[in-house]
Amino acid sequence: xxxxxxxxxxxxxxxxxxxxGDAHVDRAEAAKTAFTEDFQALITRFAWGSVWTRPGLDxxxxxxAVLTAMIALGHWDEFAMHVRAARTNGLTDDxxxxxxxxxxxxxxxxxxxxxxxxxxxxxxxxxxTGEQQ
Numbered sequence: 365x366x367x368x369x370x371x372x373x374x375x376x377x378x379x380x381x382x383x384x385g386d387a388h389v390d391r392a393e394a395a396k397t398a399f400t401e402d403f404q405a406l407i408t409r410f411a412w413g414s415v416w417t418r419p420g421l422d423x424x425x426x427x428x429a430v431l432t433a434m435i436a437l438g439h440w441d442e443f444a445m446h447v448r449a450a451r452t453n454g455l456t457d458d459x460x461x462x463x464x465x466x467x468x469x470x471x472x473x474x475x476x477x478x479x480x481x482x483x484x485x486x487x488x489x490x491x492x493t494g495e496q497q
Contacts, residue, residue, distance in 0.1 A: 373405065376413025383416070383423065383449045423453040428463050435467040435479045443479060447486040457487055 381389050396404050416426060427450040434443035450460055460483055468476025 370417075372409045372413030372417075374413070375417050376408040376411070379416045380408060380412040383412075383452055384445065385448075385452070388445070424450075424455055427453045427455055431460070431463045431479075432467045432471070435464065435475050436471040438475065438478075440478065440482055444482050444486050447483045448490065451487075451490065460487070 377389070392404065416423070421429070427446065430446045431443065431450060434440075434446055447460060450463075451457075455463075461480070464476050464479045464483060467479065
């Protein structure tokens, strides 16, 4: 369980920056409005600060779970973002491909086909710029 003395929002912001990168988090924070700020606080506190900080799974495993969920639900923008995060968390391109293959069996071939197309575009973009994420 997370340390009860650590503010989940602060911990979440730290993990969010480590996994998604400062540039992504800075863009999300800059785009925050009065209408969306409560939602941004919620995902930072609960998704990143209360779940991603738990010791039960390492970040690689969490990335595998998130990629699979994004494929299953067809959340392609989030999937692309988490392909970048998976690289940051140590998954190789071959391991990302294995996650997509595995998801194809349980989530459907059309979903896996689209996931391969999205992941290919993201990974090629990362490779062309020399960025990790």
